[in-house]
Amino acid sequence: MVIKRVAAGLGLLMATTLTGACGAATAAPAPASDKSATPVSDKKNAANYLYASIGDFDTTVKPLIDRPDVAGVQIVVPWKTLERKKNQYDFSQIDQVLNYLQPRHKKLFVQVQDRFFALPARLPNYLLTDPEYHGGAAPTKNDNGLGAGPPGAIAAQWIPQVRDRFQHLLKALAQRFDGRLAGVNLPETSTEVDTSKDHTGFTNDSYFNAELDNMAYGKKVFTRTPFVQYVNFWPGEWNNSHDYMGRTFAFAKSHGIGLGGPDILPNRPAQMQNSYPFFKRYRGQLAIVAMAVQEPDFQYSNPQTKKPYTRQEFTDFGTNTLGANCIFWATSAPWLHQPTAQ
Structure with missing residues (x-):
């Protein structure tokens, strides 16, 4: 399986952020009374967003964000950054x-990170220490x-008490x-728990069920902002052998949940x-599709x-095959460091 990556103003954001989550930054604003999730865009190519961890915003995003071919940014924010202590939330960095x-006139996606590809895990201390x-x-x-x-x-989302805190x-x-x-999006479904060292009772089924529960809850509380689950692989499954993938897409469609993924890799086996x-x-059947490079x-x-x-090649495959409405590009993408078209 392929797993990777992330290193991991109170004023009302301009109405353009409510219009076409992945549309052009200058899209016309939606009516103030519209409380529905953003519909799928019919634009030929997906809108371009930058992608970075919250700690890199100043150094990697700010120098690029004013490009006219960039609609906004997706920032990855660790759980611990948002909840310093139990029930003590700190959203100042997002503000x-x-x-x-x-x-x-730029837009913002937030990825809420509950998994970490290097230690220490940036989770609230109480989760790790309270029995x-x-x-x-x-x-x-x-x-x-x-x-x-x-x-x-x-994060052991399959433990009900942990999932309750995440929700x-x-x-x-x-x-x-x-x-x-x-x-708002949740990170990729791909993971490989080291069962030889695990003491949380992980199983493939319990993980799958917990992820779907979080998807449903996120959609429930975010009524005006599109809610997206990244899905690429499911542990214990290959080629939909347990119908995890099939059930995920059917569930997302029926609940109005967007889907996406951490990688556009055209035709990779x-x-x-x-x-x-x-x-x-x-x-064309999902609320929104958000893919990353x-x-x-x-x-x-x-x-x-x-x-x-x-x-x-990234753009064509992401848009035409995967149906992406927006693409989140790592700030190291070569084209971002070339002059914009006049």
């Missing part, structure tokens, strides 16, 4: 980003398809930001045997050309 983007949460996290093995990575950890966080976020963000066929099958993706080569994927 600061919103205040910076607002006068620039009520049975350890709070499970150890993971990491393989990005380019070689084994360091051990990581994932409290989602509710608090919605109370503060619903209608002010272009979207592993992806083509897991999430990609479902994105193609459900193209992250740092490791630039290291892969197109199996047909034997050369690194080009920007156009």
Whole structure:
């Protein structure tokens, strides 16, 4: 399986953030009374967003955000950053980003991170120390398809008490930001718990059920901001062998939940045997599709050309095959460091 990555103003955001979550930054504002999730866009190409961790916003995002071909940014925010202590939420960093983007007519996606591909896990301390949460996290093995990575950890969402705390966080976020963000997403479903070291009772089924429960809850509390689940692989499954993937897409469609993924890798065999066929099958039927081109993706080569994927290949496949409405680009993407078209 392919796992990877992330290192992990109170003024009302301009109405453009409510219109076409992945549409052009200058899209016409939606009526103030519209409380529905953003519909799928019919734009030929997906809108371009930057992608970065919240701690890198100043250094990597600010120099690029004013490009006219960038609609906004997706920031990845660790759970611990948002909940310093139990029931003590701190959304100041999101507020600061919103205040910076607002006068620039740029939009904001927030990825709420509950898994970490290197230690320490940036989870609230009480989750890890209070016996009520049975350890709070499970150890993971990491393989990005380019070689084994360091051990990581994932919040044990399959423990009801842990999932309850995560849903409290989602509710608090919605109370503060619903209608002010272009979207909120949960990270990729791919994970590999190190069962030889796990003491949380992880099973493939319990993990799957917990993720769907969080999807449903996120959609419930975010009524005006699109809610998205990244889905790429499910542990214990290959080629929909347990119908995890099939059930995920059917569930998302029936509940108005958006889907996406951490990688656009055109025609890669592993992806083509897991999430990609479902994105193609459900193209135009999901509330929103948000895909990413992250740092490791630039290291892969197109199996047909034997050369690194080009920007156009990423964009064409993401839009035309996967049905993406928006693409989140790592700030290291080569095209971002070239002059914009006049």
